Amino acid sequence: MNDNARVNDIAAAVVALAPALHRALERRADAEFEHPRPPEMQLSALRLVRRRPGTTVRELAGELQLKPNNASALVTAMVAGGLLLKEHDQADRRVVRLRLTDQARERHDAVQALFTGYVEAALTTLTDRERRDVAAALPVLSRLAEQIKQGE
Incomplete structure (x- = not known):
């Protein structure tokens, strides 16, 4: 297998795995x-x-890659919803800063905590070597996510 085919296979596997993991947790x-x-989108805003x-709303828009008017509408809905x-x-x-409500934070x-517990329980079923492999992949996956976000 040539390098391009291998890169394509890895990319396809990452694309398939990320949403599958997220769906399983949800x-x-x-x-x-x-x-x-x-x-x-509200969950993404809450995490941020x-x-x-x-x-700020502008920072939220940039981080979530939203148009400013969409970010403003999102924030308005979340304020109205008590989040x-x-x-x-x-x-x-003139600058508005955003904070979570106590209810939203809790x-x-x-x-x-539920998500972390699920992953922790799953990690305990792996071998020590597999857990080390997962841990070693985390910084690389973070860099990969940043590269995709930056469009490089």
Whole structure:
């Protein structure tokens, strides 16, 4: 097999694996979590604001690759739904900073704990070598995701 065919096979495997893993996690969590799951874009926004409290709508749009008006509509819906709080920046009152509500933070953390628990349980079924292989792949997969995001 030539290098191009091998790269193509690896790319196809990654493309197939990522959503399969995500779906498996979501299905398990949907069955065990008592609250309805927000739409995927809201979940992405929650993860971002949880990771970086004080994110602006403009930063959220850039990070999630949304048009500014779509990001604004997303934030408006999430504020109305009790998931996000909008706070004016102390230095520049025109800038709005986003924070999770206590309820959103608690639910997000509960779902993340479920996801982590599922993966942890699955990892315990692997050999030590397989766990090391998974751990070694993580930085490379992170770089791969960044390359795709940057369009390179």
